[in-house]
Amino acid sequence: MSFPWAKEYTPKVPLMKWIDDRLPLPRFVYGAIGGGYPVPRNLNFFWNFGVLSGLALVIQIVTGIIMAMHYGANDLVAFATVEHTMRDVNSGWLMRYAHANGASFFFIVVYLHIFRGLYYGSYKAPREMVWLLGLVIFLLMMATAFMGYVLPWGQMSYWGAKVITGLFGAIPVVGEPIQTWLLGGFAPGNAALNRFFSLHYLLPFVIAGVVILHIWALHIPGSSNPTGVEVKGPQDTVPFHPYYTAKDGFGAGIFFIAFAFMVYFAPNFLGHPDNYIEANPLSTPAHIVPEWYFWPFYAILRAFTVDFFFIPAKLLGVLAMFASILLLFFLPWLDTSPVRSGNYRPLFRKFFLILLVDVLVLGYCGGAPAEEPYVMISQIASAYYFAHFLIILPLIAAFEKPLPLPGSITEAVLAGHGGADHEAVGEPAPVPAE
Template sequence: MSFPWANEYTPKAPLMQWIDARLPLPRFVYNAVGAGYPVPRNLNFFWNFGVLSGLALMIQIVTGIVMAMHYGANELVAFGTVEHVMRDVNGGWLMRYAHANGASFFFIVVYLHIFRGLYYSSYKAPREMVWLLGLVIFLLMMATAFMGYVLPWGQMSYWGAKVITGLFGAIPVVGEPIQTWLLGGFAPGNAALNRFFSLHYLLPFVIAGVIILHIWALHIPGSSNPTGVEVKGPQDTVPFHPYYTAKDGFGAGIFFILLAIAVYFGPNFLGHPDNYIEANPLSTPAHIVPEWYFWPFYAILRAFTFDFFFIPAKLLGVLAMFASILLLFFLPWLDNSPVRSGNYRPMFKKFFWILIADVLVLGYCGGAPAEEPFVMISQVASAYYFAHFLIILPLIAAFEKPLPLPGSITEAVLAKHGQAAE
């Protein structure tokens, strides 16, 4: 713990003293999420999304375990076992819809969490490791979601698996062997289903482990805050419990209400109707599209329609798609501005909202057919996406004139309420 004024855990009951001396789990919980963890006093509701991501993961693990009890990872029965869960298992429809929509809500809160980090520059020193571990979690989420999308063995599951794994075939020399190794054959089938099911079951627990590292890394420097000013003393903090447990509890209530609305009133709104047709290798869907949370990256993939010298367009698209994510790992070193918060960076704030619009445009184009004008729009939006991080962000850091920063978190809080710091 980096805060010397943090409350120390001192168990009073004899049983708790005995447990704490031999397995300091109560002390760990107290220091991690209790009154022993001081948090900046000015955190807003955008800091709820970390906790909501953890809740979403728990929903996915619980509902996934229940569904795994009834699922058969075989191409002859996979589609039927999913329908069996929906029709014959008590509460199976609820588990299936909570799992499917829970994945979408998981990505929603994680995307909001990422964009909050981008706006408030939560990736800057001394929190680089927190950011990097968060991106590892994001990559693991994407792998887990892709393999989970294959398991229902509908039309979009089968052809999505064929297209996405086919991307590796664009890699020279080693691409086709990697694709065959991933699928366990030359096309999606029993081997692919078994592998994807095993990994889809395993990876959420790996994500949970990385989340523990993510939280551990966060507790060393402490949480960032909307001003971007570091904590200077106990007057700048409040205990995590009860102040932020109550705030997170409110956010969790809103989250569960929205998830319940999706599950009960629009369970298939975020899905694709073709996935309710059993997989048929002889019938290609008119429009193959991944889940909505992959659309921006899918648009970048499809933006490359011509070869560049000796590099095929397909390989360029694959490289650009992976680069669009890997680029974020270098963000702590691309943005050299000494000011963290976008609230005090007027030029950065404008370009941040342009980036948000750009990603939304990419998402729309990724879900649209691969035809004009969507391809051309994807090309322009993809070019801007990379330009934002590689060109615009460093230039802003060099030429922007930030607004004056408050002297402390307490000063900013009191000024907001029309008071002066003593």
């Protein structure tokens, strides 16, 4: 614990004292999420998304285990077992729809979590490891979601697996052997289905392990906050419980209301109708698309249509798609501004909004057919995406004149949430009289 004023756990019940002396689990829980964990007093609802991501992961693990009890990882029966679960298993439809929509909600809260970190500079020192572990979780989520999309063995599952694994074939020399090794053959079939099912079942538990490391890394420097100013004393913090457990509880209530609405009233809204048709290697769908949360990266992949000297366009697209994620690992060192929060960086704030629109445009183009004008828009949006991180952010850090920072978190809170009125005119927020 990095806060010397943090309250120590002292069990009052004899049984809890006996347990804590022999296995300090109560002390650990109290220090991690209870009154023993001081948190900046000015956190807003954007700090709910970490807890919501954890809830989404729990939903996926629980519903996934139940789905696995009725699933047959064989290309002859996989589609039928999913339909059997939907039609004949008690509440099977609920588990299937909760699992399918749970993946989408998991990505929604994680994307919001990432963009909150981008805006408030949560990737900057001393929280680089928190950011890096978060990106590892994101990559594991993408791998898990892709393999899970294959398991229903519908048309989009089959052809999505064929297209995505085919990307490895673009890598010179080793690409085709890697593709064959991934699939266990030359096309998606029984071997691929077994491998994907095994990994899809395993990876959520790996994600849970990395989440523990992520939280551990967070507890060393403590949470960031909307001002970007570090905690200077006990007056800047409040105990996590009950202040933020109540706030997270409210956020969880909104999350579950939205989740229940999707599961009960629009369960197939975020899916693709072709996945209710059994996989047929002899019938190619008119428009092959991955799940919606992959669309921005799919748009970057398809943005490359012309070979560059001896480098094929397909290989360029694959490299750019992976680079668009790997680039985020270097963000703590690309953005050299000493000011963390976008609230005090007027120029950064404008370009952040442009980046947000740019990613939404990429997402729209990724779900659209591979034709004009979507290809040209994808090319422009992809170029801006890389320019934002590699060119614009370093230039902003070098030339931007940030607004004056408050002297402490307490000063910002008492002045009215960071002194927003004063930020608008570039004046420092006044220190309230004692």
